[in-house]
Amino acid sequence: MTTCMWVNSTLVTSVISDAVDFMPGSNVTLLGGVLGAMCANNERCECYKSANEMTIDATGPANAIVPRSVFQGPALVSVCDNFTLRADQSTGSGGRKMTYFWSAAAATKSAMLAAAVDRAQGNSFFDLSNSELDEIIVVTSLLEITLSLTNFLEVNTTSSYSTRLTYDRIPSLVIIGGASTILASRSEALSIEAEGFATNCDGRAAFERQVDFFWTLFEEQPDDGSLLRTDYVSIANNKRFFKLNAFAEPGVFCDRNPYTFHVVCVTFT
Incomplete structure (x- = not known):
């Protein structure tokens, strides 16, 4: 579960399995009579003395990895559908499980939203049923959800995600x-990949609930920040994707201006 190795003649590193309950602040005890000085090649080291037993407190690295929230959810959702906001692709865990703490701006005004916040604690996702959304929209049409991520090095970051609620029967x-x-x-x-679903509010079967995607690429203008529509078209056969080949047409991304992708999901029968 733990592997130790010499880095040089004065430094030993230890790789500790995530199965061990080991955190910054944990005690590290070096057993006496086990660790000896690094033995040079072609030398006899039987007479090298072993280290005595000692205990120290483990500390985190000076430049610890910082968590980053990656949200995956709709920006607009119909209250007759269910809602799920996922954060399982967030980064910065350091190779161990992160702690997820959720909150919502309108939780004090909606008992159902408050219950959903409690239900989400510790999970990498936040979900709401259509019955909960139907109650929440009476209080607010803007659902503001905040996630606090903490990794095992006790480094924390907080990010928010907003979703608008509507009575319209729109795709997700x-x-x-x-x-x-x-x-x-x-x-x-x-x-870039998008995923869309037609609303299930109209009672249609799954095979009848088809959607189409329309992508537009905009270039941000350096003088005023406005967005100028470009003529670049995705090469993907599957319209869920916007794809460009490496070294695409001359002029694409060559001036280092920011670009914005706009995708519309449309329901059809």
């Missing part, structure tokens, strides 16, 4: 991996 749209800023290189292919 989610960007896989979260709708966030990415750094794209022209030397690498680009792929």
Whole structure:
């Protein structure tokens, strides 16, 4: 469960399994008579003295990894559908399980929302049923959810996600991996995936609930920050994806201006 190794003649590192309940502040005890000085090649080391037993407190690294919330959920949801906001693709865990603490701005005004907040604690997702949404929209049409992430190094970060509620029977749209800023290189292919579902409020069977996707790529103008529509078209056969080949047409991403992807999910029968 634990492996120790010499790094140099004065430094030993220890790799500890995540099955061990070991955190910053835990005691580390070096057993006496076990650890000896690093033995040089071609030397006899039987007479090297072993270290005595000693105990120290473990401390976290000076530049500890910081958690980053990655939300995956719809920006607009019909109250006759269910709602799920996922954060399981968040990063910065340090290789161990993170602690998820959820809160919601209107929880003090809605007993159902408060109950959903309690239910979500410790989970990597926050969900609401259509009956809960139907009660919450009476209180607020803007659902503001906050997630506090803490990794095992006790480094914490807090982020928020907003979703608008509507009575309209609209499809649900989610960007896989979260709708966030990415750094794209022209030397690498680009792929962004969306997932959409037609509303189940009209009683249609699953095979009848089809959707279509329409993508637009906008370029941010450096002078005023306005968005200018471009003519670049995805090469993907599956319309759920927007894809560009590596070293796409001249001019794509070459001036390092920010770009914004806009996708619309439309229901059809």
